[in-house]
Amino acid sequence: QEVTLRLHQFLPTQSVVPRDILDVWADNVERDSAGRIKIDRFPSMQLGGTPPELMDQAIDGVADIIWTAVGYTPGRFPSTEVFELPFMVTDTHAASAAYWQLFERHMKETEFKDVHVLGTWVHGPGVFHTADPVEVPSDLRGMKIRGASRMINTMLESLGATPVGMPVPAVPEALSKGVIDGTTVPWEVTGALKVAELVENHTEFEGAAPYTLAFILAMNKGVYEGLSPDLQAVIDRNSGLEFSIFAGITHAAADAPSRQIAVDLGNSIVTIPASDVAADWLPLVAPIYAAWVAEMAEKGIDGQALIDEARALMAAYKPAD
Amino acid sequence: MSDLAIGLWSFPALLVLIFMRVPIGLAMFLAGLAGLMLVGGGPVVPLARLKSETFTTFSSYSLSIVPMFLLMGQFATLGGMSQALFKAAESWLGHRRGGVAMAAIGACAGFGAICGSSLATAATMGRVALPEMRAYGYSGGFSTATLAAGGTLGILIPPSVVLVIYAILTEQNIAKLFVAAALPGLLAALGYMLVIGVYVRLYPASAGVRRAVPYAARFAALAKVWPVLAVFGVVVGGIYGGLFTPTEGAAVGALGTGLIAWANGGLTRATLAGSFYATAKSSAMIFFIVLGAAFYNGFLAMTQVPQEVALWVSGQGFSPWLVLILILVFYLFLGCLMDSLSMILLTIPIFWPVVQGLDFGMVSMADLHAARAWEALAKGAPLAPDMLDAVHTALAQGAELSREQIRALGVRGVNQGALARINIEQTAIWFGILVLIVVEVGLITPPVGMNLFIINTMDRKTPMGDTYKAVLFFVASDLIRVALLLAFPAITLFLVGW
Amino acid sequence: MHAVVLSLSRGFAYLGGLVLAALIVMICASVLGRAVADAAHAMLAAGWFPVVAQAVLDAGIGAIKGDFELVEAGIAFAIFAFLPLCHITGGHAAVDVFTRRLPPRADRALRAITESVFAAVLVLIAVQLGAGAQSKWHSGQTTFLLQFPLWWAYGLSLVAALVAALVATYMAVMRLVEMWLGRDILPEAA
């Protein structure tokens, strides 16, 4: 082969994202290049560093391609937070598509100018997994809940919970020891983490999800630009809007089997009806929107316009057949 | 040269550097730097990594436990705990032949329960017990060897800095490793006392006897060691009981010993500076090795050497036991030349993937635990949270629970991955304790034994050769203990499953 | 000269020790706050002294927000600040079995080379840490909970890393001089 690319990310090989999304992408690239591109895959931060550094690793060339949650580097990619606002995202597919479109329009030349972005997506609807049942916001009062991003932590605080920051792999231990009372992860992750065995209650929301995480698959810019045009074309063909939608769909589709585990275990899964969300939950988190818009204004970003545009793009999304 | 070849060649290169007296952390750093340049095709990758890797390595929350445990050991000394431990042990054992030496071992074990470092334990107890032993007519070599061996209890008995590092490298639970280390640690102390008993019979001239102390005085001396028990109980009990994270436990322990030392008048402005300096030196030494290892291991991962080694070993058809014994023997040899932390940081990232893939039938241990869980269940007794794993195992093997039992236990359903997970976890704990012991033997094996050096500098009149000769008895007891733990994994694992 | 550099190293070790001690106290306060808040919530749930429990919670007693992040930022500074003292007192672990019988000249040469390389590495570390601080400054990355800019933590560590590089350079120069003169100038490591 001509080029070997190092793909670095933080989850073990057999997890959903590496197995069903990243490997598929990498295999397709290898195949389409007729073996001229080889992609070495390094799971679980094998090349060193911590997950928040993945983005810099791609920028600096420590790795050629990285996958990460954008929220791991708070403050750096503020525009992506539009998809992480509470109760913003209803449909993962639409959000992943809108994310890519917003990226091309507003972030490509600004926040992400130092990398070559290959794909953008969000995970399935956010759910609360808690030891004690959560049916109204006041149930969360005083609960220590693990959150993965700045936005999720802000939302947890607004709802009266105490956000606790910890890496995903530490969650089962913390849950079993009662160090935390609950966690925010999409259903997909609960299977591998055995969350359904550690807590009995799960709270879903009709309509928009209380939270989601924005992900990114990105490549070192110099490495991409150094590829011959036909190899660049191979990368391009496998990346972009279509890939982002595929990734969002695949990520969300992995929720069902893990959710079934909780069902089989006889756990209690409550769904908050849309009317209750509007009456009890939205008023508590509404100030986050205004605060976020104000914060964005400080950075010279029109946050309200981003919110409106993201909503319009998500509404306009038509699933392909 | 292929990446794999570069990775393999880095071993001899690294050893040459180390044997040329290049500090171990620096040697690993240099090997990693050169390797990354070769594999990455230039300085871009290593330079880019350096922008954040030093900071993230030094800012690790889980590793912050290390300076806290070190400071705790310093405060414990200032608080007079080492003195109190030795006095108590001496008042009970001092009148027997070899009793003062046994008392020194007992005091080392007690100090080990609140100090995470072997060197600190050896140095502290050396200062307390060495003059006493010499005063009661103990021979120089026997005294220094006893204290050097006793010093290793600092790490064999939890809390232990080496176990913290092992847990981080293998992604295991620090609390469980601490609990697993307790019984083997006590066995070590017992073994050393037996060695002393044998030694004074073989060489009666090497030890004197002192007069017995009345029982009232003995109990009075014993009453003075309660702070040690309290600190150990709060730290290790709190961590294992889930009251706080290991780092929080270390902080609570450090503050507690600090307050005790302050109340005893041992903590003054001057002694505080001294304890900061000692903590600073050891912490910087350890973190620099961790940094070098992170750099070197990142390079090794890039060359795929650990995976290839694991593949090669599993393809040879060696029995798991043979592989394990070879690894332990390798550590014993390396331990004659290198210090324990460096060995762990250098080799565990390569050996653990190998050992993880081997089946030692640990699931039968899990069965044993499950059986005990069933027994407790039948009696209606409450189960400890950690016995849940055992119940899962039984469920995975097809046992059935009634709906009421399921509710009562808070266990719901069958966990398919449980068997594999338990197998790996138990192997990790057992292997970790075995490695811990063999690398600690390295601290007292000639010619390079850090503990031997430390104690020997405290007693300039004793030739190093005398210390070397006497310490071999203690090394022998270590080897017997390793054989015991190898043959009976239950000794290590039984408390973990409780 | 040596006394000055040694005091500088001790000063930074002391500073690092103070930061370590502050972190220890902060963690203990956080553990205590968390325990009290948990107890208050339990009392509320059980209906025991609800007024007292509510007052405790309203007073904002609980775990210290962002304790984790403060530990990370503080401990990094402490370790960097510990490096100079470890370095100047020869505290780094090394294997000297095979070099113990070297003639004095060869011994001094080996020592001078090692110290020079070590100094170069610590300078490199400080320079690259500076580059890292700069990149964190430009990128505006913050921590999760307290949301303070990450470059603050980098910058603090950088100060200590620069001192470490300085001390190492001094040691390298002195060892080179010793090799040149053929006799020891620096006191035995203590």
Ligand code: NA
């Ligand atoms: Na210990």
Ligand code: NA
């Ligand atoms: Na040794």
